[in-house]
Amino acid sequence: MDPQAPAVRVSAGPSLTRSRETFLEYWALDRYCDQLAADPVVRPWLPVTIQSHLSFDENAAVVRHPDGPIELSTTEAALVARCDGRPAMHAAALDLVDDATEMLAVLDKLAQRGIVRWGVDMPYNPRAIQVLRATVEAIQEPVAAERARAGLDRLEAARDAVSEAAGDPDRLAAALAVLDSEFTAVTGAEPEHRAGQMYAGRKLCYEETVRDVDLVVGGPLLTALAGPMAVLLPAARWLSATVARTYDDALRDLFLELAGDAKELPLSQFWGPAQGLLTGSGRPADRVAVDFALKWATLFGLDTAGPGTRRIEIRSADLAAQVAELFPAERPGWPGGRIHSPDLQIAATSAQALARGEFSMVLGEMHAAWPTLDCAVFVDRHPDPESLYAAAAADIGPQIRPLYPTDWPRYTARIAPVLGRTDEQFRLCRGTWRRPGPAAADHRFHLDGARRRGGCGGCRWVQPAAG
Numbered sequence: 001m002d003p004q005a006p007a008v009r010v011s012a013g014p015s016l017t018r019s020r021e022t023f024l025e026y027w028a029l030d031r032y033c034d035q036l037a038a039d040p041v042v043r044p045w046l047p048v049t050i051q052s053h054l055s056f057d058e059n060a061a062v063v064r065h066p067d068g069p070i071e072l073s074t075t076e077a078a079l080v081a082r083c084d085g086r087p088a089m090h091a092a093a094l095d096l097v098d099d100a101t102e103m104l105a106v107l108d109k110l111a112q113r114g115i116v117r118w119g120v121d122m123p124y125n126p127r128a129i130q131v132l133r134a135t136v137e138a139i140q141e142p143v144a145a146e147r148a149r150a151g152l153d154r155l156e157a158a159r160d161a162v163s164e165a166a167g168d169p170d171r172l173a174a175a176l177a178v179l180d181s182e183f184t185a186v187t188g189a190e191p192e193h194r195a196g197q198m199y200a201g202r203k204l205c206y207e208e209t210v211r212d213v214d215l216v217v218g219g220p221l222l223t224a225l226a227g228p229m230a231v232l233l234p235a236a237r238w239l240s241a242t243v244a245r246t247y248d249d250a251l252r253d254l255f256l257e258l259a260g261d262a263k264e265l266p267l268s269q270f271w272g273p274a275q276g277l278l279t280g281s282g283r284p285a286d287r288v289a290v291d292f293a294l295k296w297a298t299l300f301g302l303d304t305a306g307p308g309t310r311r312i313e314i315r316s317a318d319l320a321a322q323v324a325e326l327f328p329a330e331r332p333g334w335p336g337g338r339i340h341s342p343d344l345q346i347a348a349t350s351a352q353a354l355a356r357g358e359f360s361m362v363l364g365e366m367h368a369a370w371p372t373l374d375c376a377v378f379v380d381r382h383p384d385p386e387s388l389y390a391a392a393a394a395d396i397g398p399q400i401r402p403l404y405p406t407d408w409p410r411y412t413a414r415i416a417p418v419l420g421r422t423d424e425q426f427r428l429c430r431g432t433w434r435r436p437g438p439a440a441a442d443h444r445f446h447l448d449g450a451r452r453r454g455g456c457g458g459c460r461w462v463q464p465a466a467g
Contacts, residue, residue, distance in 0.1 A: 005218030010351045013212035019381070020209045022163035024155060026413035027193045028183060028204045029128050030406065032155065035187045036136075036148055037119040044104055045144045047135065048111075048118045049085040056080050063115055066268040070115065079106055083116050086138075124406055125376045125416040129156075151186040158182040159205055166207070179204055200409035208414075210381050220357060221346070227316035228361070229342070231299075235327045236340040236368040239292055244333025246284040250277050295326045332369070335396050341367035371396075374419040392419040400426045 036042045050056055055064045061077035063070040072080060110116045120135045122128035136152055139145040158179040165171040180191035183204055194200040254273060259265045277284060297303050299322055300312055332338050343364035348354040372378075374392070379385050399420050404411045 001217050001222065003219045003222055005216050006355055007218050007220040007357065008351055008354045009214075009216040009218065011214040013214075015212045018210040018212040020163070020166060020207065022159055022166075022205055022207045023126055023414075024129060024159050024205050025193070025202050026122075026124065026128055026406065027202055028155075028187075029122060029132055031183075031187045031189045032151060033120040033122065033132065035151065039147060042139070042144045042148050043118070044100070045139045045141050045148075046119050047085045047121060048083040048107060048116050049121060050080060050083050051114060051117050054115065066266070066271075070113075072115075075106055076110060079103065080110065080116065085121065125413050125418055126380060128413060154182050154186055155179075162205055163207070176203075176205075194409070197409065202412075206414065208377060208381065221354070221359075224357075225344070225361065228363070231316050231319050231323050232342065232363070232366055233340060234323055234329065235292075235296075236366055237332050237337070238327035238329040239288070240333035240337030240369045241329040241331065242288050242291070242333070243285060244337070246288055247277065250284045299323065299326055334369070336371075336399060337369040338395060339369070339371040341370055341372040343367065343372075371419070374417045375415045376418045377414050379418050388419060396420075398426070400428055402428050 037046060050063070053066065056062075056077075057064060058077065058081050061072045061074065063072060063080065107116065107118060111118045120132055122131050133152065136145070136148045139148055158175070161175040162172065162179055165175040183189070183191045191204050193202040251274060254277065255265060255270065258270060258273060299319060300314060302312075305312060343366070345362045345364055346354070346359055347362065348359035353359065371392070373388070379388055382388055401417065401420060
């Protein structure tokens, strides 16, 4: 975007695509990690870390868990203290037990109890394979390293063959068939995930491309857009502010109901009941949505339009006073509520017609309080990702990110949010999770507002002061 430029400027390069890259799906890499963890030769050399929702008090030999402390034996505590995520941790811990077999048995029991995670800790984004490769290459025992490397080499070679076959349908079909067979041979798993399911169905790989075109949107187009946005954006801000206020009230009422006369409540006792306010029927958000729709009907006069009305024409400039009355909000409901993403489609017969002002704009939908650009697929393709990181930091600032389960059907590594910097974000989790990016697991958010390192065991939900 350049306000000083003409309406549109298009520069097409010599090729159809500027870049093309093929990725293995996260679920496929996860299956390979499971295979490594099940291999008795490789498993002892994989990293061991304390589960990310726990913290370890070495002095008390206690693991802090949201549901209460877990006491450890002297040997268990000594081992947990060395579970720092480095490969071959056990090589440096043999002085703690009589032999490696005993030590591995203790680690197995700790893993079964959910205290430690034993295996490859991949970030839930397209960089997962880089972490997997680095973990495999760090294995120092030759036989284990070769076994771990061999399967990954086969998968990557088959993926590369798929990438090289682009543009040749017959060759591509053959390469995909080879990838399927290689995956099954290496992991023993079927080469598709949740077959036939909407959103969740996945094969083994996907391709990302960038069109070889530069498009600059200039002043005349931005000016034409400003009028409608002056209606849409205040409404989106009102929506975020109203949702925030409604949930503040609902969560406070739930706290008072559960806590009674107490001023504190363990997070583990609050978390489950709070989910009912976010899912299912009768959510606070549903009431806000009904009110929101009624306000739009009033704004556009839908409640007074005659039967059979198919088209209503309104000038955005004529709506300013009514928008201010219907959607009063001095500020967004939360920092991320500053950013809204209009799904805007611009129709013109050509770039030249667009430059002459001969175009129509259609709003498909408005993603309120959600910067849809904050997805790995977009950020990783951007020519200057650092500028996006800087813009997100300036516009939004520190954020609280929920950590979604890796098996949530509507969530994939491709659309994982990646714009927030790890040193200015809090990760809100409950239960085990995979880290969203390298080094991003350093900070946890405690609901008393404190920053601590090493997990959120012992969180307390403290009743906020009035106001």
